[in-house]
Amino acid sequence: MILSDFKLERYFNKHEFTAKYLLSSSDCDGFSMNYILEQATADELSLWENLHLGYTESAGHPLLLEAISRHYKTNVSKKMVVATPGELNYITMNVLLKKDDHAVVVSPSYQSLYEVIKTIGCDISYWKPNDNNWTFNSADLRQLITSKTKVIVINFPHNPTGSYLSKSELEEIITIARENNCYLFSDEMYHKLMVSDAEELPAVCDLYEKGISLWGTSKSFGLAGLRTGWIAAQDEKLIEKIIAFKDYLSICNSAPAEILTIIALNHIDAFLKPNIEKIKKNILLFKEFQEKHKNLFPNFIPPKAGSTSFVPLNDEGSALEFSDQLVENTGIMTVPSEMFEYSGNYLRIGFGRENFQEILNVLDTYLTKK
Ligand SMILES: Cc1ncc(COP(=O)(O)O)c(C=O)c1O
Structure with missing residues (x-):
């Protein structure tokens, strides 16, 4: 049995730990060990300490x-x-x-x-x-x-x-x-x-x-x-x-x-709630950003649930070309639609990161100069 390369994971493998900014991750920022253990009851802590x-x-x-x-x-x-x-x-x-x-x-x-x-x-x-x-x-x-x-x-x-x-x-x-x-x-x-x-x-x-x-x-x-x-x-x-x-x-x-x-x-609420709040806040930030850059992002359908959107990209080249140039010039990693083997030009945007506004600022400067 030969599995074809997992395109999305190969693309992450190339950039995830070298790119300065991640604009397309589907996960939310990882919580720290300290944060997890702070939530634990005495019995749960004992399970951990005596493991x-x-x-x-x-x-x-x-x-x-x-x-x-x-x-x-x-x-x-x-x-x-x-x-x-x-x-x-x-x-x-x-x-x-x-x-x-x-x-x-x-x-x-x-x-x-x-x-x-x-x-x-x-x-x-x-x-x-x-x-x-x-x-x-x-x-x-x-x-x-x-x-x-x-x-x-x-x-x-x-x-x-x-x-x-x-x-x-x-x-x-x-x-x-x-x-x-x-x-x-x-x-x-x-x-x-x-x-x-x-x-x-x-x-x-x-x-x-x-x-x-x-x-x-x-x-x-x-x-x-x-x-x-x-x-x-x-x-x-x-x-x-x-x-x-x-x-x-x-x-x-x-x-x-x-x-x-x-x-x-x-x-669960100690994990879920901060993630939901962060995603909601970032959706609003992206909406504002997209309004400003309508030429490049003509449409944005915010997620009804989950942490990602698939945003149409109106650029001369392919979505992959756009993503490759973006990461090279700004350190912002995005996932292009090619990674989903889906026709049309889209970028996946992930809303689960704390530094979302900072990333949009860098992207804004890049697009304004482009
Ligand atoms: C729809 C879907 N299923 C499964 C997975 C795999 O989850 P994990 O990364 O925890 O292995 C992912 C990860 O991105 C996903 O988006």
Whole structure:
């Protein structure tokens, strides 16, 4: 099996730790260790201080599974597994799919959501939004389903567009999945990042017997360095298969990351709220900036949820050329639409960074001189 390069991650690899400014990150600034431990109760601190670094349980620390389960309505106590988010996507697709199966995947999307499926030898149809407002139409999804469709892959809040669904739209997707006996893999990595007046969606695993919800600490919590994610689903057999496959990859989780994740989950507001405030503030700053630079950014659809927008770019060259020149001339890293293999010229803008205004000032000076 040969996986194609993960374009977005290769581009980050090139610039993330050398560029002075990051304008396109999808995660929020990482919280410090001190901040996490300040939130902990005496019992949680004791877990941390008395931790021994042996192997950990395959599915995850029992207290971690308990902390996760409190964020779902369904009784998912035996129906969860913790691993890195990418690993969970990789394993789930390998457990669910075989060659010549068909999958429908939202597009644009985080590349691993379709690349792993492609590598298994499946056919893929891409469910695309209306690019005037980034809404996804369920009638279009219905058209894409075939007798071979095994899984539908969605991601709301959506990276990169910031698109979101209403509850009735999500229910319609579940109806389509149920009628066609498909699994619904729901990448909910940006769950609870509610940055507009949109109503928060329930997790798909709480609504659908073949729903699979993926969430983790990287985006909603501002704790990407924990490398922790989890899957919750009603299908206990599926979870068992994922845990068994994990024996060939990480086997078990990082013991320190597990304890820190327990603390984060038990004090979620201390992480979520500052992130949401920061994103909202930065959306307003970008709106003002875009009004001033309408020639270059003719339109801006603010995220309904999540931390990113996909902003149309009106430049002579490609979005990749623009991003390459920008990082070279100013040290500002942006992610161009080429990294999402999506046609048209767009830049992903990420709103989760404290120094957003400073970056816009540098960009403003560059564009004014250009
Ligand atoms: C939609 C989506 N799913 C999964 C991931 C992977 O999360 P992590 O970086 O924590 O592995 C990302 C990361 O950007 C993402 O945007």
